[in-house]
Amino acid sequence: KQLDFAGEIEKSTQRAADLTRQLLLFSRKQALQPHDLDLNEVVTSITKMLQRVLGEDVEMQFKFSPQPLLVHADAGMVDQILMNLTVNARDAMPKGGRLLIETSAVEFDEVTAAQTSQARPGSFACVSVSDTGGGIPPEILPRIFEPFFTTKDVGKGTGLGLATVFGIVQQHQGWINVYSEAGQGTTFRIYLPRLTKASDKKANWSSLAAIRSGNETILLVEDESSLRAAIRITLSRLGYRVLEASTGAEALEVWKEHRAEIRLVLTDMVMPGGLTGKELGEQLLQHDPKLKVIYASGYSADIAGKDFHLEEGVNFLAKPFAANKLAQTVRNCLDKI
Template sequence: MKSAGCSIKGCFMKDQLRILVVDDNPDDRALAIRELQRDFSNLRIDQITDATNFALALEADGCDLVITDYQLRWSDGLAVLRAIKNRWPDCTVIMFTGTGSEEVAVEAMKAGLDDYVLKASKHYARLPGAVRLALERKAQWRALKEAESRYLALFNDVLIGLWKTTPEGKIIDANPAMVQTLGYPDCDSLLRVNANDLYVDPGDRKRWQLLIGRDDAVRRYETRMRRRDCSVIWVEENIRAVRDAESRVLYFEGSVEDITERLNLEAQLRQSQKMESIGQLAAGVAHDFNNILTIVKGHTDLLLAKSSVLPELQEPLKKISAAADRAANLTRQLLTFSRRQIIQQRPLDLKEVISNVASMLERTLGEDIVLNFDLARQLPAIYADASMVEQIVINLAVNARDAMPRGGQLIVRTAAADIDAQYVQQNAEARVGQFVCLSITDTGLGMEAQVLSRIFDPFFTTKEVGKGTGLGLATVYGITKLHRGWIEVSSKVGAGTVFRIFLPTTSKQVEPATMKSTEKDVRGGSETILVVEDEAELRLMARQILECYGYRVLEGATGAEALKLWPQHAQEIDLLLTDMVMPEGITGWELAGKLRTEKPDLKVICTSGYSVDLAKMNFDAPQGIRFLQKPFKPQSLALAVRECLDA
């Protein structure tokens, strides 16, 4: 087992970081270590090259992080992952490989993999970023566990509910904390209630009485209780039987702890972890995948636009274009539900957004379903991405349609909602403030509690194979969270379902609606455009599209090349079209900033398949800068350029 250490400026960790690199290819190990050394100082890297060294490493003290290849001469990455998690359950593991597959990635994520990075020359530079993110998540997790420990220690020092009850349910005594937990004004009021009536399911009390065995105790029994105001709380009971000399039960004494908030937080944490794991996988491939789709989609649509294309080729080309659209939509949904999609927000009138999709909803639902709208006339504005809000409405409408196979009624409502502290206590994800509520009500089949608890899980579906991806409601969840809102769902088998989406309001004014050019009637121009894109094929395609519309095009493969071109052509360049993620240390955003410093009126369009920086800032860009999501159609690029130039 070899060891290497290094130190560079700017390392964000004071303590030594110990990393195991499990890879039997010396060249790959050297490249990985070189990239790590560029970003981290005070490293200790142990290189694992065979089974013997790996066994020795497992016997040693723990490490901070493991980077493993998948294909090893003596094992495989999944076996390494399982061995590491078995030895050090909390250890962060990243699979850095060029031989894996989507199936391997999914299996590894299930086994506890923290990230999956493709091993290719242009991906080596991404390894330190993946390591940094993985370690940050680990630190956050540790902080959460420490916070939970502090909370438990504090809670144990505070009196919790204590009471005594007879086997028949008569309450003999209760302490003030118990009275407060159940919401009664005083102890006497609670003593007049039979304990059996406090349980949502009276059978729960009978069940724990049966569970009391030789030790005369039941511990950590979770059940639901009804407070005086009829609200329901989850509690954890610890009960002990007190017997007489003949072993007959005199009474039960025990503690009652309200665990409603804890269960809600645990459910939120589990959901967040699911989204985080799948989101990491989606984000890892989205950038390159969308570049490829842009090339496929662009060249296909360019061919379809030509009158010289043979008739027998038109239908296959249309199918290729449609398939590229479906692939792009799948990637977009993966990024959206995992909250890594870029959003372009502006003040919106929710009523206007719904009106824009009304006709589409009618076509989607069909003739068997009656569609009704109950839209408030005057609503506060929301600060949101219009296309994403439309996606919420469409996805919920499609979900409702599938729940009404024999027809029914769908009601779309909007209303202002003033959320107070009392409401927040009853709804874990709610918060105090002014919101707009969008509700979608159907008269469909409804859902059982077991199904209802999983509806926002990625890929979960009750439909037969081939009838759904399981991403529709997960996408709704992701969009809502991106907009700092929350979702409430109520459903009853045979009585339908109600989805309520709460979105925060804004004081910003809604801009008057303007007529926008369509892709069919977009005009070209004679302006000069600087195209900066490191993918050669994508750069060539962009040039061809823009020249077809009459523009003069200058191009650069990197930000550095663009900066070299700029002094000679600064006066003639009207617009910068740049990718966000590029090599040589200059991003598209940084390039735009440098050029606009010299020429403030320079128009800019940023493109990306996925960018961490863009996702974090939600692209609330200055005037004159726009974003175009990859993959895009030739007409979409032409329209974006024209609108940006004319703005």
Template sequence: METKGTLKVVILEDNPQDAELEIHELKRAGFSVDPLIVESEADYVAALKPEVDLILADFRLPRFDGMSALRLLKDRGLDIPFILVSGAIGEEQAVAAMLQGAFAYVMKSRLVSLGSMISRALGEAALRRERNSAQEAVKKSERRYRRLFESSQDGILILDAASGEILDANSSLLALLGYEPGEILGKKPWELDAFKGWEAAKADLQDLKRLAPVRRDDLPLTAKNGRRIDVEFVGGACTADGAGVVQCSIRDITERKRLQAQFLQAQKMESIGILAGGIAHDFNNILMTIMGNCSFLQEGLTQTDPRRADVAEIAAAAARAAALTRQLLIFSRKELVQPVVLDLNELIRNLQKMLRRLISEDIKLESSLCPEPAVIRADPGQMEQVIMNLCVNAREAMPKGGRLILKTEIWKGGADCLPRRRPCAAPDCVRLEVADTGCGMPAEVLAHLFEPFFTTRPPGKGTGLGLSTVYGIVSQAGGDVAARSAVGQGTTFTICLPMAEAAPPRLEARSQVAGSARGRETILIVEDDEAILRLNERILRERGYRVLSACGGEEALAFLKEAGSRVHLLLTDVVMPGIGGGELARRAVRLRPDLKVAFITGYIDDRELDSLKVLKGDILQKPIPPEVLAQRVREILDRS
């Protein structure tokens, strides 16, 4: 006889003989039986465990019954075949038992059919378990897919391949576009404003139907609030629940594009800066030659000579050109920062004529300057740049005209100079306000105003560096800057700078003593531009100095080794072929620790500037007028 496996059977029976008959029939049917015979409800409940294969229950017991046993089984959610075994059961009772989940019932007088009945019950139970297991696997897969679908940082869009209707969209896509599910589900992408930038949507869908994947590296979408979003789009066809669908992955690349644009802009600005610095260097050498020789010509002409006016025009043109190269150096960040004590009021007064040319005629320029000197310590050129940048910003905000107001005041108590900003380091501050009556700005623009490359102008219309440059210059001077604005109510920039203790020097003081800047010391001039070399030689020789000249670092070192003890000052260019000015100075000081050094240069980068400062040499910027060069040389030599 074929053995069909060991059955764990719970037999609910109060008659031991009937229980033995049931076990006998199971064995006769080929089952190996592991029986547990129970009579009471408590024992029955204790026996209900998932590992039980079969329950045989008498319909009537003295204090319990088969129907109650069936309900207890179902209440516990166990899927165990349940067969009623009874000496007498009515048809209605049998039907009721079957409806409540009993597999079958058998009369005790017909136990011969019990084996085949159990085989069917076990077979159906096995099929149910397989089906339930498969369904649970499907549910797990669906839950896993839904978790992946919803947790994806990329937007996911599911389309019906036949109609193009949107079947599903994950939360990332809905958040990106700002829509609720009901606003897009059941619609076609080309029917929605969000996808109006996807002009080839219908054509792409046809390609996807042919199982051709679609990729768009830069697809513009539109959020519900009108904001443009640049996305990377990848679509592919697949089958889901037997139906053809298109799964689209949508990745937001707006920030990536912004950073790429910033990087490209920075590269462009760096390239332009290098070009501008190189041009300024060459121009400064030419201008220094022109300005120096103009000075020589003027010295050789009498006050009544008509040619004196011609020379003055040449000198004035050279000075204007020098101002242009200075702007190039500011742009390329290679200008030497030379902070001095200055009166901000005086600087603004001197700048007003240029500002009126800078702004349009329909903008009224007004100034309200405090009566006392607004004394600060800053680089005059950079402070001019700050004011001009703010005025240009105001001009752009007033295309139809308006008012531009410059106001200064002395602020006693730096802590409150700029509310909600870090306090000014000095006890007293100079406050500058630049206000316009233009279009104003919303709060979200104000929040990013001083960030590099941030601009509200169309691409190509602005670098986004103007206000960040203002912030950098003001911070370098120990101050701070803030802006307040509202749409339609204009904009006010407030700059707070520490007030300097000393009064600004009178401009004519240096010129009064410039003529006496003479001496008899020995100066070694190192310059690779022959015209500049000859010019500086003449300037200093005519003032009594003994001058040695070298066209490069190697020649200068040879001079120092041969006659080093007689040289009082090394005056060297910085940018030269071979040994540059910085390296020359290092070697020269090793040879002569007491040697004084001055650098004269057309431009210099920040790293080289820091390196030169370590050498404690003075730095003079080309083009430098002859009398100024002579005066600076005298100052350096007289310094202990």
């Protein structure tokens, strides 16, 4: 009995220490000690600690960008970001699950920017943390970065984890996006300015003009009107004919009228109005097995496609995507036999 008590005291002391540290980090705007770091190395060096936080029931997976991702950042603060997101992922998966950490180099253009409120053009390093937990209900999503906002029991949550992450990311001139699907899980993506040499920009950034275009008819299904417009403009410029729908139901209407012309359907996975992108794709493929379908989602392909096959660059577009990625995926998908 007495031992239990000591354990409890130790736990609450630990919690108090955690809370204090978070508060300090959060309020003091600690001075940054930035260095040129490879984000892949930062992630690698903290994996053991993250696995310990997650426990045995959560499987950890990694997908690193093949090239180094140089950023000018405070390593301790990047660790803090990863730690806070991992703790939240663990809390979201009480019965176990999967945690995926991905790093990638991304170039932002006007199409990409239309998909993310804080994005700006340029070269960025992205680190994302995905879980297979219960997801974040849409009604609380706008509030999760607020200081002291928590849905956890008293003594469990501080509501400072994401506020701290948000603050750190801002201090680094970056931004954070969150995608969540009920029952599937959640992906947080953090973007930090990437240090580039003029040469590597050229190497991994194929220009839109270099990608073969076409004149096929494409049905575009996307509920967000600004993004739909950006995609439509990009595809039209390349020569494609674009038909639009903002929901699955609307897409079925357009399909009825134009099914003879439509070669490819590009659909968002998550849409309001009852019919998901996946369900829409399945229905249309029953009508026309030769139809090509590309699914777009902000959620990680590995996890979103767990019950059907998604291949990035062929039938899957990871949001946010750039114009050249869009053009290349559309072409790859149309040309696939």
